[in-house]
Amino acid sequence: MRDTPYDDVLWTPSEAQKRAAALWRFAELNGFDPSDYDTLHRWSIDKKGDFWSAVWDFCEVIGDKGEIYFQPDETAWMTGARFFPQARLNLAENLLRGDDAARAIFAMDELGQVQTLTRRELKVRVAKVAQGLRAAGVTPGDRVAGVQPNDIDALVALLATVSIGGTWTSCSPDFGEAAIIDRIGQVEPKVLFATPLYRYGGKRHDVSDRIRAIMGKLPSVTTLIVSGEGAVDPALKAVHQDDFGMQANLEFERMPFDHPAYILYTSGTTGAPKAIVHRAGGVLLQHLKEHVLHGDVRPGDTVMWYCNTAWMMYHWLVSALAANATIILYDGAPILKPDDGLDCSPLWKLAELAGTTHLGISPKYLATLAAEGFSPRENADLTNLRNLLVCGAPTLPHQFDWVYQAIKRDMAFSSISGGTEILGSFLIGSPLHPVRRGQLTVKALGHAVSVFDDRGAPVIGQRGELVCTEPFPSMPLTFWGEGGAKRYHDTYFSDRAEIWTHGDVAELTCTGSGYVHGRSDNTLKPGGVRIGTSEIYAVCEKYSQFEDFVVFGAIHEGDEEVVLCLKPAEGTVISKDILNALRMDIRTQASPRHVPARIHLVQDVPYTINGKRVESAARTTAAGLPVKNVGSLANPQCLEEYRALTREAAL
Numbered sequence: 053m054r055d056t057p058y059d060d061v062l063w064t065p066s067e068a069q070k071r072a073a074a075l076w077r078f079a080e081l082n083g084f085d086p087s088d089y090d091t092l093h094r095w096s097i098d099k100k101g102d103f104w105s106a107v108w109d110f111c112e113v114i115g116d117k118g119e120i121y122f123q124p125d126e127t128a129w130m131t132g133a134r135f136f137p138q139a140r141l142n143l144a145e146n147l148l149r150g151d152d153a154a155r156a157i158f159a160m161d162e163l164g165q166v167q168t169l170t171r172r173e174l175k176v177r178v179a180k181v182a183q184g185l186r187a188a189g190v191t192p193g194d195r196v197a198g199v200q201p202n203d204i205d206a207l208v209a210l211l212a213t214v215s216i217g218g219t220w221t222s223c224s225p226d227f228g229e230a231a232i233i234d235r236i237g238q239v240e241p242k243v244l245f246a247t248p249l250y251r252y253g254g255k256r257h258d259v260s261d262r263i264r265a266i267m268g269k270l271p272s273v274t275t276l277i278v279s280g281e282g283a284v285d286p287a288l289k290a291v292h293q294d295d296f297g298m299q300a301n302l303e304f305e306r307m308p309f310d311h312p313a314y315i316l317y318t319s320g321t322t323g324a325p326k327a328i329v330h331r332a333g334g335v336l337l338q339h340l341k342e343h344v345l346h347g348d349v350r351p352g353d354t355v356m357w358y359c360n361t362a363w364m365m366y367h368w369l370v371s372a373l374a375a376n377a378t379i380i381l382y383d384g385a386p387i388l389k390p391d392d393g394l395d396c397s398p399l400w401k402l403a404e405l406a407g408t409t410h411l412g413i414s415p416k417y418l419a420t421l422a423a424e425g426f427s428p429r430e431n432a433d434l435t436n437l438r439n440l441l442v443c444g445a446p447t448l449p450h451q452f453d454w455v456y457q458a459i460k461r462d463m464a465f466s467s468i469s470g471g472t473e474i475l476g477s478f479l480i481g482s483p484l485h486p487v488r489r490g491q492l493t494v495k496a497l498g499h500a501v502s503v504f505d506d507r508g509a510p511v512i513g514q515r516g517e518l519v520c521t522e523p524f525p526s527m528p529l530t531f532w533g534e535g536g537a538k539r540y541h542d543t544y545f546s547d548r549a550e551i552w553t554h555g556d557v558a559e560l561t562c563t564g565s566g567y568v569h570g571r572s573d574n575t576l577k578p579g580g581v582r583i584g585t586s587e588i589y590a591v592c593e594k595y596s597q598f599e600d601f602v603v604f605g606a607i608h609e610g611d612e613e614v615v616l617c618l619k620p621a622e623g624t625v626i627s628k629d630i631l632n633a634l635r636m637d638i639r640t641q642a643s644p645r646h647v648p649a650r651i652h653l654v655q656d657v658p659y660t661i662n663g664k665r666v667e668s669a670a671r672t673t674a675a676g677l678p679v680k681n682v683g684s685l686a687n688p689q690c691l692e693e694y695r696a697l698t699r700e701a702a703l
Contacts, residue, residue, distance in 0.1 A: 061191040062456050063465065064486040075345045078110050086484060089494060090564065097500040097522045102526060104135060104498065111340040111374070114149060115141025115306060129550040131541060133523035136309040136333055143214035143313050143332045145304040146561065147373040148175050150351070155378045156349035158406045159204050162251060162384025162398060166405070167204060174208070175302050181212035184297025188243055188275040192217030192305055193312065197241035197273075198361060199232060199263070200221050201250045201383045205293050206361050207370065209245040214313050214332070217305035221315040221327075224360040225250050226257070228641035229265050229588055235317045238327045239532050240272035245293065249282025253385040260284045267488055309333030310529055312314055316472050325331035326539060327532035330475050331525070338526035339371030341497060347410060347439060347466070348483040349375040356380035357412030357441070358399060363581060364472040365412060365443070372410075375699050380406050386417055396424055400432035408434075412441040414580035416611035418451050423609075427458045439464045441481065444580015446568055448610040449490030467492045469568040471554065473544065474526050478518065478554065479566050491565040498524050503558050503566075508548065511560075515569060518558035520553050576605045577612050579644050585667060587642040588616065595634060597624045599658045605669035606650070608699065613649035617670065617694070619657055626653060631703055650702035656690035 070076055079086040084095065096103040108117055118138025121210060125132025150156075152172035159167045165582070169177070190196060196213040200206035200222070204545065213220040221239055223232045236244075244267070248260040264285045277292040278284055313332035317325040343349040356379070357373040359365040372379050382402060388395040403411055421428070437460055445466045455465050466481025469492055478501045479492035487493065494500040500522035502510045523617050530536040531543075547553045557569040576583050585603040592601045600619040605612040613636030620626050631651055639647050660668045669679045673694040682688045 060489040060491075061486040062452055062489055063461070063463070064377070065464070065483060070484050073348045074110075074350070075348065075483055078106070078345055081110065082106050089482070089484065093495060093497055096497040100498070100522065100524075101135075107337055107341050107345070107498075108136075111337075111344050113141065113336065113340070114146050115139060116557050130449065130523045130527070130552060131545065131550065134310070135337075135523075135525040139309040140306040141309065141336065142215065142217070142304040142306045143334060143336055144178070144211045145306070146336055147211060147370065148178065148215075149374070150372060150376045154352070154371060154376070157204060157207065158378055159381040159383070160402050160405070161203075161382075162254070162388060164401075165398045169204065174211075175297070177204075177208045178211045178215060179302035180297040180299050181208055181293070182215050182297070182302065183300040184277075184291075185212055185216055185218065185243060187297065190216060190218050190242055190583055192307060193219060194243075194245045194316065195219045195221060195224075195236075195239045195241040196245070197221050197236040197239070198245040199225050199227070199236075200245055200247045200279060200361055201225055201252075202359065202361055202366065202381050203247075203382065203383045205247070206245070207381065208611045209277070209279075209293070210370065213664060215302065215304050217307050217311065219312045219315060219329075220613060222361045224362040224643070225259055226252065226360075227362065227643050228587075228639075229262050230667075231642050232262075232266055233269050235325050235327070237270060238325075239315050241270065242272060243277065244270065244273045245277045245279060247280045247282070247283075248278055248284050249280060251384065254388055254390075258282060262264065264288065307332060309525075310531060310607070314367055314475070314510075315532055316367070316475070317362075318472065326543065327536075328473060328540075329529040329532055329536075331529045334524075334526035335367070335371065335475055336374065338498075338524075339368060340374055342368070342476055343372050343375040343377070345497060346477075346480045346482055346494075347441070348529070349377050349410060351376035353377040353409040354380060354406050354436070355410040356382065356399075356403070356406070356408055358382060358386050358414070358417070359412075364417075364475055367475060369412070371544045377410075378406070380408065386413075387420060394420075394424055396421055396426040397431055400428045400434075403428075403434060403437065404432040407436045409436050410441065411437060411440045412443070414444045414611075415442055415447045415451060416445065416579045418442065418447070418454065419609045419611060422451070422454050422458070429459055433670065434460050437463055438624070439466055439481065439483075441466045441468060441656050443470075443477070445577050445611050448488070451610055452487070452489045469558075470496075473489060473554075474524070476526050478520065479558075479568065485565075490567050491561065491563075492566060493565055495560075495564070495566070500527075501560075501566075503560050504548075513559065515557055515559045517547075517572060518554045518556040519548065520554065527552070545586075576603070576614055578605075578613065578614050578649070581645055583643070588614070588638055588646050588648070591634065591638045591641050592616075592618070594637070595630070597621055597626060597630055602654075602657045602665055602667055602670050603648070604612065604667045604674070606671070606674060608649075613699075614646065615652070615671075615674065616648035616656045617652045617657065617697075619654055626703075628703075650697075650699060652697050652702055654690075654693055656687055656693075658688070658694075659686045 157169040470477035
């Protein structure tokens with residue numbers, strides 16, 4: 053049981069700040085005392101239809117809501133339930149609404165080059181590409197994919213796709229060929245947007261050969277659109293995005309609430325990444341609730357989350373447009389490496405330049421700033437910053453202290469936690485609540501969040517499985533592909549019938565806040581971005597010098613780092629050159645985030661009696677904890693060497 057003090061409050065909104073918040077007005081409009089969040093939250097999960105209808109109205113969603121707001125299914129309480137079954141809407145129409153003269157986009161690259169677009173200018177660019185997609189034969193439900201950096205071209209491609217009823221899916225250009233094919237190859241896109249040359253970390257990266265290889269393995273793609281600098285093989289007959297489409301009126305295809313808008317991907321821990329299909333209405337309502345109510349994003353605010361186009365937070369950021377905010381697109385590294393050391397200033401210079409009100413980053417980034425002795429408040433004017441948000445990994449209590457010391461004292465600090473699966477948060481910030489040291493502020497409205505112990509009983513003040521017991525609109529529609537519904541069910545509902553089991557170890561407190569302690573499975577999250585082990589294994593298997601290997605995560609300075617243990621083949625000497633080559637192959641064939649922070653040579657790898665590699669046993673032992681299922685291991689004696697592994701001894 054955690055001993056939770058009541059003097060752990062680091063910041064409290066003033067009465068004036070509370071009353072100015074949209075959440076305060078929302079509570080009053082629906083007949084609730086704004087200071088009684090618990091009752092408001094209970095209503096949001098008990099009267100689901102009424103709550104989400106109220107969100108629709110309060111946030112002024114464009115579309116036809118229909119007369120039915122929630123349709124339960126008595127036999128499949130969560131997986132069979134439907135929200136707004138009669139509704140018709142278009143996600144892009146809601147993202148692109150608002151004053152044509154208002155600033156929509158503030159984009160900057162790591163060289164400091166800035167572009168801005170008004171909503172009118174953005175709509176003109178979207179209309180042109182939308183016409184091009186229609187001319188290319190894209191119809192509602194067709195998939196369109198992007199392999200682009202976080203720039204204006206990528207955003208325009210996304211908005212154009214969903215405006216005509218297409219389904220958007222994307223990867224970051226730093227992903228390797230196999231990682232890209234494993235993802236977008238599943239969904240058979242008709243059109244591919246790609247950037248042959250991008251800049252990151254002070255270097256130009258030419259991935260034109262990768263694009264050629266990808267096109268050779270994507271027979272479904274009939275049209276290739278390239279953006280930015282660089283060129284691809286002329287045989288691919290690519291069209292540059294600047295020349296794609298003709299200027300036309302922007303028209304929106306209104307589709308059912310459950311129409312597929314996005315496909316995102318799981319980490320690929322146990323095989324090919326699962327392709328998660330997200331419904332347009334669920335995305336819109338979930339994100340409007342998070343931005344407007346929990347984040348207090350107001351018209352004219354400026355919102356940024358440091359991310360790439362493969363991450364769920366990119367899609368979350370884009371949705372801030374629906375709250376009539378400006379969104380910031382940053383294409384580059386958050387920390388640069390000039391000859392004289394690290395330059396930690398890029399995001400903070402951007403925050404000052406754009407007048408950022410909401411900034412999202414990761415705990416790892418905060419740890420790096422602290423280690424470098426960099427104080428954002430001393431290097432940038434953060435007058436406009438009202439809410440600093442963080443997610444992706446547990447944020448340690450001392451990092452809360454550092455934030456208020458080194459960044460800004462009068463602002464909300466929102467540690468949030470959710471996932472790609474729900475395209476949002478289960479535990480989130482609130483403009484009406486105090487920020488408590490190390491804690492996630494509240495359970496999100498509309499989510500029946502609980503923590504279950506080993507008995508399946510809800511507990512407070514104890515670690516357990518994070519679950520959700522009532523349906524919500526941003527639940528996935530399905531997993532893409534044959535047997536998708538069953539794979540979706542097996543992933544989240546096999547442990548508990550019709551109860552969502554999220555895969556996080558969490559803890560709720562008596563004050564209504566909570567902690568997330570990490571994943572309960574073997575997913576890795578270095579820098580807050582979920583990655584899988586299978587892609588690392590796929591590279592290792594190409595090396596004859598290694599007989600076996602195991603990958604797991606280890607916590608260091610509040611972040612999870614990737615640990616790779618290698619069992620050398622008999623008679624093989626593992627040199628530094630081999631390890632350097634392995635790291636480079638992992639970087640290019642998977643992604644930079646997959647590169648191990650630590651590599652160790654071991655004599656054996658733990659396996660179950662039926663021949664399954666046991667990552668959790670290696671991870672638990674290396675963390676100094678006992679392994680509960682030793683009896684299921686074929687070679688439990690090998691764990692002793694994992695107990696002795698240290699960062700200092702890593703290769």
